[in-house]
Structure formats: C-alpha cells, structure tokens
Amino acid sequence: MESRRERQRAATVDEITRTARRILVEAGPEAVTLRAIAREMGMTAPGLYRYFASHGDLLRHLVGVLFGEITAALEAGMARAAKGDHGGKFLAVARAFRRWCLAHPREFSLLFGAPLPSLDDEGDLDFADQCGREFAWTFVRLFVDLWRKQPFPVPADEELDPSLRAQLTRYRDDVLGVDLPLGVMQLFLQCWVRLQGAISLEAFGHLNFALDDPEPLFELMLAELCGLLNLEYEPPAG
Structure with missing residues (x-):
C-alpha cells in the first residue's frame, strides 16, 4: 500500500504532467519550460526538481504518458x-x-x-x-x-x-x-x-x-x- 506521502507525490507528478501537456497543446513544445509549468502551478521552478531531475526528464515522462x-x-x-x-x-x-x-x-x-x-x-x-x-x-x-x-x-x-x-x-x-x-x-x-x-x-x-x-x-x-x-x-x- 502506498503511503500518504507517496500518493501526494504521485498526484503532484500527475498535475505537473497535465500542466505540461496543456501548455504543449496551447503554445507548442518550445513553450513547455520548467518556468512556465511552475508559474501555472504556483510553484517555483527549482521546486519542480524535487519531482523531475531536468527539463528533459519531465518531457520524457510526458512522452511516455502520451x-x-x-x-x-x-x-x-x-x-x-x-x-x-x-x-x-x-x-x-x-x-x-x-x-x-x-x-x-x-x-x-x-x-x-x-x-x-x-x-x-x-x-x-x-x-x-x-x-x-x-x-x-x-x-x-x-x-x-x-x-x-x-x-x-x-x-x-x-x-x-x-x-x-x-x-x-x-x-x-x-x-x-x-x-x-x-x-x-x-x-x-x-x-x-x-x-x-x-x-x-x-x-x-x-x-x-x-x-x-x-x-x-x-x-x-x-x-x-x-x-x-x-x-x-x-x-x-x-
């Protein structure tokens, strides 16, 4: 069974992924930056590194989801x-x-x-x-x-x-x-x-x-x- 922290982390990863996809659809792949995602989510760009090691790592996760x-x-x-x-x-x-x-x-x-x-x-x-x-x-x-x-x-x-x-x-x-x-x-x-x-x-x-x-x-x-x-x-x- 997943812990509460693991569920919260998974939910945040899912929100980051959905936000990245929404930016992709609205503005194209070049607009999918850590700064843009953080701004949409009310986070700081460095805060995203707790979930993805790099911009490329985040994009590859989105690719996998798609x-x-x-x-x-x-x-x-x-x-x-x-x-x-x-x-x-x-x-x-x-x-x-x-x-x-x-x-x-x-x-x-x-x-x-x-x-x-x-x-x-x-x-x-x-x-x-x-x-x-x-x-x-x-x-x-x-x-x-x-x-x-x-x-x-x-x-x-x-x-x-x-x-x-x-x-x-x-x-x-x-x-x-x-x-x-x-x-x-x-x-x-x-x-x-x-x-x-x-x-x-x-x-x-x-x-x-x-x-x-x-x-x-x-x-x-x-x-x-x-x-x-x-x-x-x-x-x-x-």
Missing part, C-alpha cells in the same frame, strides 16, 4: 474487432492511430516530429522508452500474429538488397528478437512507413494544398496495404 495513451486507444480499437478477424484488427488499429493523431496534433508533433534536443536518448531505457516500445509492439504483435495464422507473400531473404538485408537482420535480432523471415520484416517496415507517413502528412497539414478531407485517400492506402497482406478490406462504418 505513448501509453495511444497504446490504450489502439488496443481498444483492436478489441472491437471480431475474434479471428485479422483484417478487422489491422484496419481498427490503423484507424485508431489516425484518429488519435488528428485529435491531438500538438502531442503528435512532440512524439513524431523533429526530436527536441532535451529528448536525446542517453542510452538507458526509461519510462518513455518502455512506453514507446509498448506502443511499437502493438503493431509488431499484430503483424506477427497475422503472419503466423494467415501468411502473406514476401520475398525470400536472398532476394533482398544486401545492405537492406543486413539492416533488417540487426533490427529483427537485436531490437525485436522475433523469429520471422527478413521479407516479413521488410514488409512490416514498408507498411509502417506508409501508415505513419500518410498520417504525418495529414497531421502536419501538408495535404491541405490539394485536399480538404484526406480520409478517402487514407482509406485507399489501407485497401492497398490489405492487398499486400492478403486481408479483406472493409470500408469504415457509416
């Missing part, structure tokens, strides 16, 4: 798909990811835009790293499950570009630690690049020059990805 929120949204979307409906799960996760990102453009920018200097990775896994990996593994597990239960066509390992083959081997063995053909890893990354790329273009307003509503184009991309994965595409309800 990754946790996205992961929960993805899992909730996946849970609504029928059991055994691999296509439904894939589409639910992709659409849930897009919905969250478009509903939270400032948060999306912090997570997937240009890295802030104070968010440089110092090598040790921390809260942000762990939450980021849990987010990534939502997609990885979905892809692995699909491959094992409903395999899709992929190139043989020897057909891959030698340089790409070496990089995919390192990513598979050292980062993910999964037992999959390299062709599956290549297709996983191809799908991820297209998914995040399409969402990024829309979230950052880079499709406004041509489209008022990019959703139909996004759905066309999902239909193409379903074709690559031997999944049945179903348009969104309504």
